[in-house]
Amino acid sequence: MKTRIGFFALCLLLVNMFATARESGTTLISGQSLTELGQYSIRTSNEMLKIGDETLKTYELSYANSDSPVLIGVKKTKKCMNFIVRSKNFEVEYVCNRHVFGVKRINKEYQTVSSFVINQMMDNADFYSQRIISQYPKTEDELLGLIACYFPSLIKNDHLAEL
Numbered sequence: 700m701k702t703r704i705g706f707f708a709l710c711l712l713l714v715n716m717f718a719t720a721r722e723s724g725t726t727l728i729s730g731q732s733l734t735e736l737g738q739y740s741i742r743t744s745n746e747m748l749k750i751g752d753e754t755l756k757t758y759e760l761s762y763a764n765s766d767s768p769v770l771i772g773v774k775k776t777k778k779c780m781n782f783i784v785r786s787k788n789f790e791v792e793y794v795c796n797r798h799v800f801g802v803k804r805i806n807k808e809y810q811t812v813s814s815f816v817i818n819q820m821m822d823n824a825d826f827y828s829q830r831i832i833s834q835y836p837k838t839e840d841e842l843l844g845l846i847a848c849y850f851p852s853l854i855k856n857d858h859l860a861e862l
Contacts, residue, residue, distance in 0.1 A: 727758070727840065728843055728844050734851040736851045742761075743757070744757040746759070746770065755774055757770055770784075770785045779800075784846060789821075790805045791817075792805045792809070793846050795836045800832050800833040800842060800845070802829040803830070825852045
């Protein structure tokens with residue numbers, strides 16, 4: 700009986716440690732962006748995005764060749780989830796719509812960066828090519844990975860340093 704209690708206590712301790720590590724910013728996903736920004740890593744963020752009264756589950760996306768992190772807020776919808784992707788000078792939204800996952804211009808009510816600045820930085824050809832990235836949206840982790848790989852190409856090469 701003592702062995703079972705000890706084993707149960709050890710299991711609870713391990714579960715608690717993993718949960719704490721996940722909440723405190725441990726890398727959840729990492730990979731190669733295949734852009735000049737290089738390797739990316741995604742972790743939970745201590746800084747939360749707020750949309751109106753709603754506080755969103757927020758991730759921090761970092762690239763090896765960029766000093767500024769990108770915040771990704773997850774907004775749950777009835778059928779899927781939308782991702783608000785925001786850096787200090789640029790923001791877009793990745794959405795699930797009719798069994799398709801892709802980019803769109805950020806909803807005006809969520810916007811914090813001026814449309815003029817976003818338009819100056821955005822590579823329109825890549826924006827239109829990303830309107831459909833994937834059919835039949837995947838898990839949250841897979842969608843975050845897609846965002847990490849595709850997001851840098853939305854920004855004109857001469858503006859990547861401003862990310």
